[in-house]
Amino acid sequence: MPKVLIIEDEPSIRAVLKDILKDQKELNLEVEEAKDGLEGLSKLESDVYDLAFCDLKMPKMDGMEVLRKAREKDINTLFIMLSAHGSIEMAVQATKIGAFDFLQKPPDLNRLLITLRNALKTGSLVKESKILKKKVVQKFDMVGESEPMLSIKQMIEKVAPTDARVLITGPNGSGKELVARWLHDKSNRAGEPFVEVNCAAIPSELIESELFGHEKGAFTSAIKQRLGKFELAHGGTLFLDEIGDMSLSAQAKVLRALQEQKVSRVGGDKDIQVNARVLAATNKDLKKEILENRFREDLYHRLSVIVIKVPPLNDRRSDIPLLVEKFLKDIAESYGNKKKLISEKGMDALQKYNWSGNIRELRNVIERLVIMSDSTISEKDIEKYV
Numbered sequence: 001m002p003k004v005l006i007i008e009d010e011p012s013i014r015a016v017l018k019d020i021l022k023d024q025k026e027l028n029l030e031v032e033e034a035k036d037g038l039e040g041l042s043k044l045e046s047d048v049y050d051l052a053f054c055d056l057k058m059p060k061m062d063g064m065e066v067l068r069k070a071r072e073k074d075i076n077t078l079f080i081m082l083s084a085h086g087s088i089e090m091a092v093q094a095t096k097i098g099a100f101d102f103l104q105k106p107p108d109l110n111r112l113l114i115t116l117r118n119a120l121k122t123g124s125l126v127k128e129s130k131i132l133k134k135k136v137v138q139k140f141d142m143v144g145e146s147e148p149m150l151s152i153k154q155m156i157e158k159v160a161p162t163d164a165r166v167l168i169t170g171p172n173g174s175g176k177e178l179v180a181r182w183l184h185d186k187s188n189r190a191g192e193p194f195v196e197v198n199c200a201a202i203p204s205e206l207i208e209s210e211l212f213g214h215e216k217g218a219f220t221s222a223i224k225q226r227l228g229k230f231e232l233a234h235g236g237t238l239f240l241d242e243i244g245d246m247s248l249s250a251q252a253k254v255l256r257a258l259q260e261q262k263v264s265r266v267g268g269d270k271d272i273q274v275n276a277r278v279l280a281a282t283n284k285d286l287k288k289e290i291l292e293n294r295f296r297e298d299l300y301h302r303l304s305v306i307v308i309k310v311p312p313l314n315d316r317r318s319d320i321p322l323l324v325e326k327f328l329k330d331i332a333e334s335y336g337n338k339k340k341l342i343s344e345k346g347m348d349a350l351q352k353y354n355w356s357g358n359i360r361e362l363r364n365v366i367e368r369l370v371i372m373s374d375s376t377i378s379e380k381d382i383e384k385y386v
Contacts, residue, residue, distance in 0.1 A: 001028050001029070001030050002027065002028070002029050002030070002050040002051065002120055002123075003029075003030045003032070003047075003048065003049045003050050003051075004021055004029050004030070004031050004032070004049065004050065004051045004052070004053070005031075005032050005033070005034060005040065005043055005044065005049045005051070005052040005053070005077070006018060006021075006031065006032070006033045006034070006052075006053045007033075007034045007036075007037060007039075007040030007052055007053065007054040007055060007058070007063065007066060008033070008034075008035075008053070008054075008055045008058070008082070009035060009036050009055060009057075009058040009059060010055075011035075013055075013082075013105065013106075014033050014035075016106075017053055018031050018033065020109070020112065020113075021116070024113070024116070027116075027117075027120065032049075036058050036059050036060045036061065037054075037058045037059075037060055037061030037062055037063060037065060037066045038060040038061045040052070040054065040061075040066050041061065041066050041069055041070065044066075044070055044075050044077055045073065045075070048077075049077045050077065050078065050120060050123050051077065051078045051079075051080065051100075051116070051119050051120065051123065052077050052078070052079050052080070053080050053082055054066055054067065054079050054080070054081055054082065055081075055082045055083065055105075056081055056082065056083040056085075056090065056094075057083065057084075057085070063081055063082075063083075063094075064081075064090075064093070064094065064097065067079050067081070067094065067097050067098065067099055068097055071097060071098045078100040078119045078122065078123050079094075079098065079099045079100055080099070080100055080101050080102075080103060080115055080116075080119060081094045081099045081101070081102045081103070082103055082104075082105050082107065083102070083103075083104065083105060084104070084105040084106075090102070100115075100118075100119050100122065101115045101118075101119065103115065141326065142175070142178055142179075142182055143319065143322050143323050143326050144316060144319035144322060144323070145318070145319065145322065146316040146317075146318045146319045148311040148315060148316050149316060149319060152179065152308060152310065155306070155308055156179065156182050156183055156186060156308075157186065159183065159306050159308075160182070160183045160184075160185075160186035160187045161186070161187060161188060162187075163277050164305045164306050165258070165277070165278050165279065165280070165302065165303050165304075165305045165306070166180075166183060166279050166280070166305065166306045166307070166308060167279075167280050167281070167282070167286075167300075167303045167304040167306070167307050167308070168180060168279065168280070168281040168282075168307075168308050168310060169281070169282055169283070169286075169307065169308070169309050169310065170281075170283065170309060170310030170311065170312070171283050171310075171312050171358055172283050172357070172358065172360070173313075173357045173358035173359055173360030173361060174310045174311065174312055174313065174358040174359060175310055175358075175359050176241070176281040176283075176310050177196070177239070177241065177281070179281075179308055179310060180194075180196075180237075180239045180241075180279045180281060181194065183237070183279055184236070184237040184239075184277075184279075187237070187277070189235065189236050189237055189277060192235040192236030192237070193232060193233055193234075193235070193236035193237070194233075194236055194237050194239065195229050195232050195233035195236065195237070195238050195239065195276075196239045196241060197210060197211065197229050197238070197239065197240055197241065198241045198242055199240055199241060199242045199243050199244075199245050199246045199250075200241075200242035200245040201242075204247040204250070207246060207247060207250045208249070208250050208253060208266055209222075209226065209228070209266050210228065210229060211228050211229050211230060211250065211253070211254065211257075211263075212228040212230060212253060212257075212263045212264060212265055212266060213225070213226050213227045213228030213230075213231060213263070213265040213266070213268075214226050214228075214265050214266035214267050214268075215265050215266070215267040215268040216267075217267065218265070218266045218267025218268070219266070219267070222266075222267065225265075226265075228263060228265065230257055230263045230274045230276055231263065231272060231274060233274075233276035234274050234275055234276055235275060235276070236276060236277070237276065237277045237278075237279060238276040238277070238278050238279070239279045239280075239281070240254075240278065240279070240280040240281070241280075241281045242281065242282060242283070243280040243281065243282050243303070244282035244283070244284035244286055244289055244294075244295060245284075248294075248295075248296065251295065251296045251299050252296070254299060255296060255298060255299045255302060257274065258278060258299075258302045258303075259302070261273060261274055261275060262274065278303070280303045286300050286304075287300075312355070312358055313355040313358040313359055313361075313362060314354065314355055317351050320347075320350055320351045320362070321347055321351070323359065323362060323363075324342060324347065324350060324362070324366060327362070327363050327366040327367070328340055328341075328342065328366060328370065331366065331367050331370050332370070335370075337370075338375075340369075340370055340373065340375055340376065340377055341375065341376045341377065342369075342376065342377040343376055343377065343378050343379060345378070345379040346377050346378050346379045346381065346382050348379075349379050349382045349383070349386075350362075350365075350382060350386075353382075353386060365385075365386050368385050368386075369381055369382065369385055369386075372384075372385050373385070
């Protein structure tokens, strides 16, 4: 339900505006009033409004000052300014400060309703954009102040601005993709594509087509030309996750692509120049894989200019309270509920647990506890549901 505030010192105009807004049944507006600028600003500070109709000339604080102070306090309410003595200069000034629109009093009904609908639509789009951005930031936020995590963050700060290839190692669920995302986001390529390939999830007979693309007719199901991940990541970053599961034939082609910065599509005879920074990750011991002839030593040396080792969660237990609080907050926001609390003994129990599935397992457990527990997650809840 959109919430609207009418800031107007004349009771008759407030009443007329409120009636007009309440008549728009399809918009389902919740309408509140403020009799002057000071009361209006106080309401804006204490509650969240989608839209404010604000008079310019008022006692105690005029409309321009209300708008200015609202923007200084990062209040995101959209303002439609009202004035019986408005001028083009006033309208321009209000717009510069951040007003959505400027209407003469008494406002034309059609103009007022069009402006109202446009403002609500704009506010809705802005809100959705902020939610999406927040979700992206939350998804790739690197949480932790333990010594291993601080060391990783320092390495990322040093390595990210370069084009050095990085091999990220660590057990499943420990956050290797997160490290890759941070390396990309803090690099000079941040505005370009981040393309991820899970080498373990693609059948060996299709991995070359996935990485290098194919020409129409290259094989039975190749009904049209397809660009490979190397081409799609041109100018940006290519993240080869679980590279230890890649076939030896695909490894040979990846090595050529890294050496020559060229790829050739399956079924094609033309070399295509590519410029992608390659990051790779694995949960395997690649040196052991080399000894057992399952991984190319020359490719290993190409990929491991820098090696970042992501520790298991059991080696960074001091970060668990920070991770738990983040997950509780994220889950509450995604469900649209109030964030649940966790008791001190409950947190102690989580820190003592053996997290064989690492951060991924912890996130799943917290979601389960949020669903199954009351407002405060207790030690008994953890014993029952973990």
